[in-house]
Amino acid sequence: MKNPFQDFRSVPYHKREIPLDRIVRAKEETLELLVQGYLQLVEEEVRDLVWLVEESKVEKAYNAAIKRIDGSLYDADDIDEFCALLDSSNKLPYLISGPAGIYISALVNRAQEDHIVLSPKDYERSFHFLGYKLPEGKTLVLQGDVGDFTGSGLFGGSLILEGSAGNWCGAGMMKGEIRVTHNTGQNTGEWMRGGEIHVDGTIQSVGTKFYGNTGYRVLFGGKIYQKGKLLVPRALVKEG
Amino acid sequence: MAQETNGALRETVRDIHRYIGDNLYFSRPDLEIKGEKFNSALFLTLLTGLRQGKALIIGEPGLGKTTSAEYVCSLLYRVPLGTIWGSEVSGHPEQTEEKIIGRPDLGRLNQGEEVVVWSHFVLLPTKIVDEINRLPETKQSMILDGVDRGNWEYLNDSVINREYCLFATANYQDGGTNTIIAPLIDRFDIMVESKHPGPNLAFHIGMTGANGSGLRNEELERGLHRILNQRNSYEDRMDQAEELCNQFGEALTQSPGVQTLSRSDRETIRSQMDEIPFDVDANAFLRLVLSELSFCYHYGQRRFHEGCADGCHFTSYLCHAVRNCISNRFPKSARTLSQALAWFLGDEQVGLEHLRAILPFTLAHRIQWKEETLARREKESRQDPLPIYMAKEAVREMHRRYIEQAPQLKSALAAACRITDGDALEPAQGDHPIYWEIRRDLGEEVLDR
Numbered sequence: 001m002k003n004p005f006q007d008f009r010s011v012p013y014h015k016r017e018i019p020l021d022r023i024v025r026a027k028e029e030t031l032e033l034l035v036q037g038y039l040q041l042v043e044e045e046v047r048d049l050v051w052l053v054e055e056s057k058v059e060k061a062y063n064a065a066i067k068r069i070d071g072s073l074y075d076a077d078d079i080d081e082f083c084a085l086l087d088s089s090n091k092l093p094y095l096i097s098g099p100a101g102i103y104i105s106a107l108v109n110r111a112q113e114d115h116i117v118l119s120p121k122d123y124e125r126s127f128h129f130l131g132y133k134l135p136e137g138k139t140l141v142l143q144g145d146v147g148d149f150t151g152s153g154l155f156g157g158s159l160i161l162e163g164s165a166g167n168w169c170g171a172g173m174m175k176g177e178i179r180v181t182h183n184t185g186q187n188t189g190e191w192m193r194g195g196e197i198h199v200d201g202t203i204q205s206v207g208t209k210f211y212g213n214t215g216y217r218v219l220f221g222g223k224i225y226q227k228g229k230l231l232v233p234r235a236l237v238k239e240g
Numbered sequence: 241m242a243q244e245t246n247g248a249l250r251e252t253v254r255d256i257h258r259y260i261g262d263n264l265y266f267s268r269p270d271l272e273i274k275g276e277k278f279n280s281a282l283f284l285t286l287l288t289g290l291r292q293g294k295a296l297i298i299g300e301p302g303l304g305k306t307t308s309a310e311y312v313c314s315l316l317y318r319v320p321l322g323t324i325w326g327s328e329v330s331g332h333p334e335q336t337e338e339k340i341i342g343r344p345d346l347g348r349l350n351q352g353e354e355v356v357v358w359s360h361f362v363l364l365p366t367k368i369v370d371e372i373n374r375l376p377e378t379k380q381s382m383i384l385d386g387v388d389r390g391n392w393e394y395l396n397d398s399v400i401n402r403e404y405c406l407f408a409t410a411n412y413q414d415g416g417t418n419t420i421i422a423p424l425i426d427r428f429d430i431m432v433e434s435k436h437p438g439p440n441l442a443f444h445i446g447m448t449g450a451n452g453s454g455l456r457n458e459e460l461e462r463g464l465h466r467i468l469n470q471r472n473s474y475e476d477r478m479d480q481a482e483e484l485c486n487q488f489g490e491a492l493t494q495s496p497g498v499q500t501l502s503r504s505d506r507e508t509i510r511s512q513m514d515e516i517p518f519d520v521d522a523n524a525f526l527r528l529v530l531s532e533l534s535f536c537y538h539y540g541q542r543r544f545h546e547g548c549a550d551g552c553h554f555t556s557y558l559c560h561a562v563r564n565c566i567s568n569r570f571p572k573s574a575r576t577l578s579q580a581l582a583w584f585l586g587d588e589q590v591g592l593e594h595l596r597a598i599l600p601f602t603l604a605h606r607i608q609w610k611e612e613t614l615a616r617r618e619k620e621s622r623q624d625p626l627p628i629y630m631a632k633e634a635v636r637e638m639h640r641r642y643i644e645q646a647p648q649l650k651s652a653l654a655a656a657c658r659i660t661d662g663d664a665l666e667p668a669q670g671d672h673p674i675y676w677e678i679r680r681d682l683g684e685e686v687l688d689r
Contacts, residue, residue, distance in 0.1 A: 003657060003661065004681060005653050005656040005660055005681075006657055007518075007520070007523050008520065008650065008653040008654040008657045009654075009657050011520055011650050011651070011654035013651055013654040014647070014651045015651070015655075015668075
């Protein structure tokens, strides 16, 4: 077929670029980088599509995620875009809530900003492990309900949940603070070593596994408050 | 050598133009191109005649529509004025195919032979239809093919003109006029108005007259009449007629002293015109014009019976203001006449200025505006009849849009060329319909807006 544009063969081609194009392209490239990192993580960590919550496995996945994103330049908006993509896109075949949440947490923890707001209420799917290992100096605000293990392993950061959390909220947290405006599920604060959890609504149950071997059965290294009142620790029980 | 020929022929055409303007058709200039002033009716009919085109000349009665066409035909084709008068077709309701095109030779028919007696209108290269809009719409169809291709048929015989141009005149609508049917009006390359020359020139016309008697030659007219009435082949008759036409040309050189063109001169001029290329800007601008007059995002293209979709994004472009889709005859008219203009001015390329000058006259009769668009603009102050004024405004608007985005558009077309050649590039995007049409040409279904 005749090339209807052949009169313009000798005309130089300059891709017209407005500043917005550059911004959009940079955003797309960043997002693509984040997606690739996530896909590699999923490939490596959960090849069999079954993902069990074991502390070592979680730790390993988190470290792998940190490795993937190391050196990447992104911001809070990119994390938000990535969450939206995870939630809605068919491009990501392996959305498994656990690794996805761990990856998002790694992104939050390595982000340039100290204050990050995400809106789980905008997502149809529920993410677990949000706020995992949130470090000191970081504040993560989650608007909407979230899945299990929210704020687990919290490491000095401030997690504000404007909604309800699933089970094992703050599990194994080291230090820092979790504030939940609505409710938490079962085993809240399981394996908690330090820090505080404040819940304005109901707590289905607090964790029962203890930490430490000090001669006393110390249920919690941290404190859990419900509606402003200290819920645990209530007592020190002689191990025995 | 070619340039010398070109220059001499151009001077001859300029001589003809000057002679008519100075002696036969008194008019005010209403068109300025590259610093030269012209009367659009005279100048553009001259170019149309040279290009074997078709011109529709509109205007009030008695303002020189027919006579200007007669003078142009006579001098361009070396046909005496009396012969032209004898070949003219007048539009009236009782007009018949037998009077316009041809009739059976009754004497031969009695002998059992079917021989067509062709009208002089069909045989001569210069064709004038006076008051074409007085022909009823059903009878306008009779001349469609002839007007389009110079192909005339009657009974089982046909004549294909080796060279021809056609001028039709039309008065403004009154009780005796009909609408010119869309397929017929689209066949005209240009529409111009023969305007009132103003009271001072009109006074001069009244006092001295401009009857064109210098273009009469009764002896040659009789000779041509005899030749045209012969029963030999069209080609033989035309060869003989050409000899008399050349004699008429020589007579014109003697008196009134105007140089004219032989058939081979005209052919040379046409081939020179055909070789004049469009520069990149004129090329891109014409594409932009075509896109605005044919594009419809919602329905794929403009169609007469379809309006615009509710909430259409493209309301600031002409596609929103017109009812019909521009035909493929339009770019041909724009090309041939722009080339003729560039040739006349001695330019080596058709540029934006040539195209911009020609476009309103090639569009005026082809665009059917929506009622609301007409209502909005018909009372605006203007010097032209509404269709030509609207076309001039439309071209001005499109030209402005082109200037605003010329580099981007040319780059988009360059990218499209490379993509068609197989390069892995992204088609350029833009708001104007032309960008969407480029993407369609590249096989992208543009449905994602």
